[in-house]
Amino acid sequence: xxxxxxxxxxxxxxxxxxxxxxxxxxxxxxxxxxxxxxxxxxxxxxxxxxxxxxxxxxxxxxxxxxxxxxxxxxxxxxxxxxxxxxxxxxxxxxxxxxxxxxxxxxxxxxxxxxxxxxxxxxx
Numbered sequence: 146x147x148x149x150x151x152x153x154x155x156x157x158x159x160x161x162x163x164x165x166x167x168x169x170x171x172x173x174x175x176x177x178x179x180x181x182x183x184x185x186x187x188x189x190x191x192x193x194x195x196x197x198x199x200x201x202x203x204x205x206x207x208x209x210x211x212x213x214x215x216x217x218x219x220x221x222x223x224x225x226x227x228x229x230x231x232x233x234x235x236x237x238x239x240x241x242x243x244x245x246x247x248x249x250x251x252x253x254x255x256x257x258x259x260x261x262x263x264x265x266x267x268x
Contacts (some may be wrong), residue, residue: 146244148216152245154221159210171196175245182251204228218242232256 146154154173161169171192180189189195209222222237233253240248259267 146241149217150244151220151241152213155213155239157221157224159213159224161209163208163210164178165206167196167199171199173246174249175247176243178246178249180249180251182253184253200240215239 158170158173158251161167161172174195176192177190178195178197181187185186189198205228207227209225209227211225213220213222215221218241220239220241222239224235224237225232226235227233233255235254236252238250238252239246
């Protein structure tokens with residue numbers, strides 16, 4: 146797949162994710178996908194396990210896509226996931242193989258109030 150085709154697949158994936166359409170969102174994954182959460186040291190092996198984890202997630206979720214960038218087989222998405230009303234910034238790193246995601250790594254960061262001391266240099 147070329148960059149435009151992968152970008153279109155990602156746009157469809159995130160559109161389905163925002164709409165909470167888990168079936169459509171999972172079309173992007175290889176059957177043997179590996180998804181990792183380094184901060185909790187968890188690994189999900191296989192699209193079926195990933196699907197079931199997401200289908201049984203106990204929190205009310207919403208998603209906002211901020212930016213998607215990449216080329217070739219490596220793509221980065223910056224998103225905000227809101228869990229039961231609490232927003233968390235996340236970065237998804239997707240590695241493609243044969244036009245589908247073979248590996249995805251998520252990093253999460255809670256929002257915080259900026260310190261006053263640097264206000265003169267930031268917007």
